[in-house]
Amino acid sequence: MIEFSILKRSKKSKARLGILKTPHGEVETPAFVGVATNATIKALRSDEVVRTNTQLLISNTYHLHIAPGEQVLEKAGGINKFMDWPRPTMTDSGGFQVFSLGFGRDLGVGKVAKSFPGKIERLVEKNTQPNHVKITDDGVFFRSPLSGKEMFLGPKESIGIQEKIGADIIFAFDECTPPGATRPYIVTSSERTHRWAAECLRARRSKQALYGIVQGSHFKDLRQESARIINAMDFDGFGIGGDLGESKIGTRDVLGWTLPLLSEKKPRHLLGIGHIEDIELIIKQGVDTFDCTVPTHYARRGVAFTSEGRVDFMKSNLLDDKDPIDAKCDCLVCKNYRRNYIAHLVRAQEITGGALLTFHNLYFFNAYVANVREKIKKGKL
Amino acid sequence: MIEFSILKRSKKSKARLGILKTPHGEVETPAFVGVATNATIKALRSDEVVRTNTQLLISNTYHLHIAPGEQVLEKAGGINKFMDWPRPTMTDSGGFQVFSLGFGRDLGVGKVAKSFPGKIERLVEKNTQPNHVKITDDGVFFRSPLSGKEMFLGPKESIGIQEKIGADIIFAFDECTPPGATRPYIVTSSERTHRWAAECLRARRSKQALYGIVQGSHFKDLRQESARIINAMDFDGFGIGGDLGESKIGTRDVLGWTLPLLSEKKPRHLLGIGHIEDIELIIKQGVDTFDCTVPTHYARRGVAFTSEGRVDFMKSNLLDDKDPIDAKCDCLVCKNYRRNYIAHLVRAQEITGGALLTFHNLYFFNAYVANVREKIKKGKL
Numbered sequence: 001m002i003e004f005s006i007l008k009r010s011k012k013s014k015a016r017l018g019i020l021k022t023p024h025g026e027v028e029t030p031a032f033v034g035v036a037t038n039a040t041i042k043a044l045r046s047d048e049v050v051r052t053n054t055q056l057l058i059s060n061t062y063h064l065h066i067a068p069g070e071q072v073l074e075k076a077g078g079i080n081k082f083m084d085w086p087r088p089t090m091t092d093s094g095g096f097q098v099f100s101l102g103f104g105r106d107l108g109v110g111k112v113a114k115s116f117p118g119k120i121e122r123l124v125e126k127n128t129q130p131n132h133v134k135i136t137d138d139g140v141f142f143r144s145p146l147s148g149k150e151m152f153l154g155p156k157e158s159i160g161i162q163e164k165i166g167a168d169i170i171f172a173f174d175e176c177t178p179p180g181a182t183r184p185y186i187v188t189s190s191e192r193t194h195r196w197a198a199e200c201l202r203a204r205r206s207k208q209a210l211y212g213i214v215q216g217s218h219f220k221d222l223r224q225e226s227a228r229i230i231n232a233m234d235f236d237g238f239g240i241g242g243d244l245g246e247s248k249i250g251t252r253d254v255l256g257w258t259l260p261l262l263s264e265k266k267p268r269h270l271l272g273i274g275h276i277e278d279i280e281l282i283i284k285q286g287v288d289t290f291d292c293t294v295p296t297h298y299a300r301r302g303v304a305f306t307s308e309g310r311v312d313f314m315k316s317n318l319l320d321d322k323d324p325i326d327a328k329c330d331c332l333v334c335k336n337y338r339r340n341y342i343a344h345l346v347r348a349q350e351i352t353g354g355a356l357l358t359f360h361n362l363y364f365f366n367a368y369v370a371n372v373r374e375k376i377k378k379g380k381l
Numbered sequence: 382m383i384e385f386s387i388l389k390r391s392k393k394s395k396a397r398l399g400i401l402k403t404p405h406g407e408v409e410t411p412a413f414v415g416v417a418t419n420a421t422i423k424a425l426r427s428d429e430v431v432r433t434n435t436q437l438l439i440s441n442t443y444h445l446h447i448a449p450g451e452q453v454l455e456k457a458g459g460i461n462k463f464m465d466w467p468r469p470t471m472t473d474s475g476g477f478q479v480f481s482l483g484f485g486r487d488l489g490v491g492k493v494a495k496s497f498p499g500k501i502e503r504l505v506e507k508n509t510q511p512n513h514v515k516i517t518d519d520g521v522f523f524r525s526p527l528s529g530k531e532m533f534l535g536p537k538e539s540i541g542i543q544e545k546i547g548a549d550i551i552f553a554f555d556e557c558t559p560p561g562a563t564r565p566y567i568v569t570s571s572e573r574t575h576r577w578a579a580e581c582l583r584a585r586r587s588k589q590a591l592y593g594i595v596q597g598s599h600f601k602d603l604r605q606e607s608a609r610i611i612n613a614m615d616f617d618g619f620g621i622g623g624d625l626g627e628s629k630i631g632t633r634d635v636l637g638w639t640l641p642l643l644s645e646k647k648p649r650h651l652l653g654i655g656h657i658e659d660i661e662l663i664i665k666q667g668v669d670t671f672d673c674t675v676p677t678h679y680a681r682r683g684v685a686f687t688s689e690g691r692v693d694f695m696k697s698n699l700l701d702d703k704d705p706i707d708a709k710c711d712c713l714v715c716k717n718y719r720r721n722y723i724a725h726l727v728r729a730q731e732i733t734g735g736a737l738l739t740f741h742n743l744y745f746f747n748a749y750v751a752n753v754r755e756k757i758k759k760g761k762l
Binding site: 075338344347352 | 428449
């Protein structure tokens with residue numbers, strides 16, 4: 001159960017300022033959502049994540065199903081109790097893993113990869129399946145990376161697992177289509193995703209909020225059709241998934257085609273955005289929440305985000321730099337630790353280096369989005 | 382500069398309760414010393430280590446010399462500022478690495494390894510050197526694991542590096558002899574260690590406290606001779622190094638032979654003890670401080686120390702256990718997180734699992750030693 005209210009609409013853009021009420025408290029939107037794949041922000045305790053001002057976490061149904069298994073989270077009393085996280089939670093549906101374990105892995109690309117000549121088209125023309133995943137009308141067969149056993153995930157299974165995990169917000173099971181997929185492939189895939197969406201709604205027994213996912217890749221009419229179909233269903237909110245095109249213009253276009261067709265009263269979540277530069281752009285199109293692995297992923301590879309751009313602690317020589325990561329940041333890491341120490345830890349491959357950068361980067365992303373909210377409040381976005 | 386005062390002596394044993402004053406504050410002794418090899422307790426920020434009640438840290442001269450280099454720490458204003466650690470610090474001299482990179486590596490053994498048939502004896506009889514380290518009368522040649530370049534560490538070099546690192550307490554350069562070494566080897570090695578001790582005293586320019594190291598392996602007369610020689614020099618405290626024999630009885634004997642020959646007024650540090658079971662035993666012999674990698678090392682491998690013994694989160698099935706790691710512990714991890722979550726994190730190889738266990742284990746070791754201090758205070762040890 002969620003309640004979403006819009007406090008203010010920007011006059012200069014489609015940005016909106018809102019409050020998303022959940023059983024675990026309120027989220028000020030637009031909001032950054034931290035990615036806690038395995039029910040943890042890698043390298044930080046939950047009480048530390050609270051101190052980064054992260055409002056909301058998203059965990060992965062696929063990962064938690066494989067280990068420790070949703071029964072463990074159910075017995076623990078749900079994901080919030082399990083990880084001692086007092087704030088709202090989401091779980092994705094496993095749809096993204098259908099892509100990343102399938103075509104993503106075969107083609108060696110991410111969701112927003114640049115185009116690559118004809119590979120996916122050739123796969124699709126031959127009507128072949130990805131190598132490690134079998135997609136059927138009912139769901140997806142794959143092998144557990146732990147046991148090697150064949151496993152199956154479909155709409156009913158995904159909802160059943162997500163109900164046991166117990167997040168405040170869950171997502172309908174979809175196929176996240178590969179970038180560069182052909183139009184015929186997207187037509188078939190979207191039909192399947194829409195059928196699965198209806199099955200998810202029928203399967204739901206819990207009071208968790210259920211978001212439907214709009215697909216349709218970078219094809220305007222297919223995105224619009226998907227938005228109309230998903231909007232007509234009884235979802236509590238919307239996810240925008242799949243390929244957003246190869247550029248910022250692509251992202252803006254896809255959101256521009258899609259969001260105006262979705263009920264204004266329901267929250268919209270953009271699944272997995274790329275970079276900090278994208279944040280204002282997507283918020284201007286009317287996105288309320290978005291998840292992003294960038295702050296945590298880059299942190300563990302020695303990269304900090306600052307008010308003056310990225311700082312790569314492996315590449316730059318910062319061993320004699322006594323400044324904080326970002327002089328304008330007031331996070332506990334910037335108040336207490338200096339670049340020389342972090343540069344040493346990163347180079348020595350000490351876990352603590354990744355932990356310090358993870359803390360700072362999350363704090364920085366949250367402060368960045370808080371500032372965007374402030375801009376909307378003041379009519380400056 | 383340190384000041385050491387004894388507040389109380391046990392009547393039932395040689396245990397002593399004391400206060401060690403340093404430029405970075407006071408240490409209640411007997412005290413556990415956390416091992417921060419690379420100027421970090423692996424997986425924790427310094428501010429978190431403070432919250433584990435760790436009073437004192439020891440870092441490694443060898444490691445910090447290789448990376449980032451002592452100049453970096455000197456420019457940072459010393460190790461305390463570098464790592465934002467507000468409490469007292471020690472550095473070892475690099476002597477232990479002479480062993481572990483040398484005979485330790487060749488023989489595949491640790492400092493307190495069980496005996497192994499004749500290997501070291503054969504090496505010593507042939508008067509051969511370890512394979513990767515060359516020990517001369519002046520010091521030790523070795524290759525940097527980073528650059529492959531030949532490097533040299535002798536008494537003057539070790540003191541010069543330790544002065545730049547800037548810990549409150551530094552150690553004389555010694556050879557930590559391999560377990561099972563023959564008597565003739567120990568005689569030669571001890572003579573060298575004693576000569577190096579005198580050179581370290583002459584080389585010191587700083588006001589840091591300098592501890593001399595007693596060697597002599599498990600030979601009673603050689604330990605006693607070493608204690609007399611080191612005690613006669615102008616050190617501020619003592620380190621007890623090298624092989625302590627193969628059993629608790631061996632450790633008790635070596636300390637029993639050695640400590641009574643050292644000035645009562647100066648603090649004694651036991652370098653690198655093994656397990657929690659050893660703590661009372663060594664304190665009863667009159668040890669004031671001791672460092673130990675066990676709580677942090679085991680934490681990263683999924684093992685917790687509790688009031689009811691060890692808990693191995695990889696081996697035990699604790700995925701449905703809602704109890705804290707240790708119901709009697711009041712650390713922040715035990716107050717907030719449960720065994721089911723930690724078991725999941727450890728199995729999923731999440732860094733956060735190691736961080737949670739590191740925090741708890743350090744807290745537990747410090748609480749354990751605080752309890753031993755309480756026993757001395759109450760005349761119960």
